[in-house]
Ligand SMILES: Nc1ncnc2c1ncn2[C@@H]1O[C@H](COP(=O)(O)OP(=O)(O)O)[C@@H](O)[C@H]1O
């Protein structure tokens with residue numbers, strides 16, 4: 140799922156080649172685990188099948204058959220934007236998704252703080268709900284489990300706050316990746 | 319949106335484009351907000367973002383450089399000292415991170431003082447102070463302890479009783495549990511919000527802790543002197 144949105148995010152900056160997309164992915168998200176070229180191409184063909192990206196006429200076509208250039212379609216942009224705008228449900232593996240969204244929002248020249256703020260309200264709403272349940276229960280086991288969830292949500296929120304404070308720095312870093 | 323709410327009875331506090339600078343520091347760059355009667359609002363944001371300045375301006379303690387603050391439909395940003403003092407004695411209550419109880423007075427003395435200042439007879443004042451201390455969970459055995467013999471959690475409870483004893487319409491709190499550990503924070507907040515809701519008291523509290531903001535009905539985020547949408 141991330142692979143699709145990543146490629147759409149990259150392509151929202153302008154048309155590009157599969158090989159370049161892989162390089163971008165690895166430098167931003169592939170720290171421990173570079174993405175396989177096969178996965179890039181299968182993701183691209185799935186996106187093409189669904190009408191989210193399309194091949195473009197390429198002036199440098201002479202470079203060889205494997206160098207196909209792709210661009211994002213209106214449908215692809217819409218799909219990507221919807222993913223970006225929708226706050227994520229709280230879950231233990233959210234860190235990566237939040238990081239992906241911040242980076243991809245910045246890469247597509249959007250205000251990443253908007254995403255962070257709506258995500259933040261959604262997290263606090265969840266925390267408010269849990270706090271309410273905890274206030275109303277007499278059961279210690281339930282209380283302890285809720286404590287734990289609340290502290291996980293708090294960790295996400297702290298991360299969002301720091302990411303917010305570091306957003307300009309991150310934007311500059313990403314400009315270097317683009318160049 | 320314009321004009322909406324100034325006279326509407328369910329809005330208790332309204333700020334209209336308030337600004338405040340300290341020399342080159344712009345603590346508030348134009349903040350507008352409405353707080354509903356009975357609402358518990360959390361003001362969040364990084365330190366230095368202007369939260370305390372906003373809270374004190376809403377409470378009529380700080381005069382904004384420009385903009386207006388309304389309480390129950392009347393301007394309070396341009397009150398004289400007397401008007402401000404009356405507001406603070408009769409309508410507003412305050413709880414701070416390190417609540418300054420008078421250390422050489424007992425718990426019950428500290429809570430009775432605001433009533434005595436308002437001219438309530440001594441017997442009545444002490445009776446009400448005792449009721450409030452019981453409500454916030456201070457045991458009878460502690461009523462006559464000196465303030466400086468109480469724990470952090472007990473001090474904040476006494477401070478809440480002292481703020482609530484005049485039956486304020488709005489309670490302003492600045493990091494009310496900022497000096498407490500997790501369990502005491504939870505116990506104090508639970509009691510605090512329950513008490514406020516039972517009395518229909520509007521609460522405006524500053525906190526940078528999400529776990530505390532989660533007790534509020536709504537939160538706003540202040541960043542660099544502005545409220546984020
Ligand atoms: N009395 C004052 N004199 C000078 N600067 C002040 C004063 N009060 C606050 N400030 C400055 O205004 C900004 C906002 O402060 P404050 O409202 O206390 O923020 P917060 O409560 O969010 O930490 C800060 O930069 C602070 O240093």
Ligand SMILES: [Mg+2]
Pocket residue numbers: 369370371524
């Ligand atoms: Mg402050």
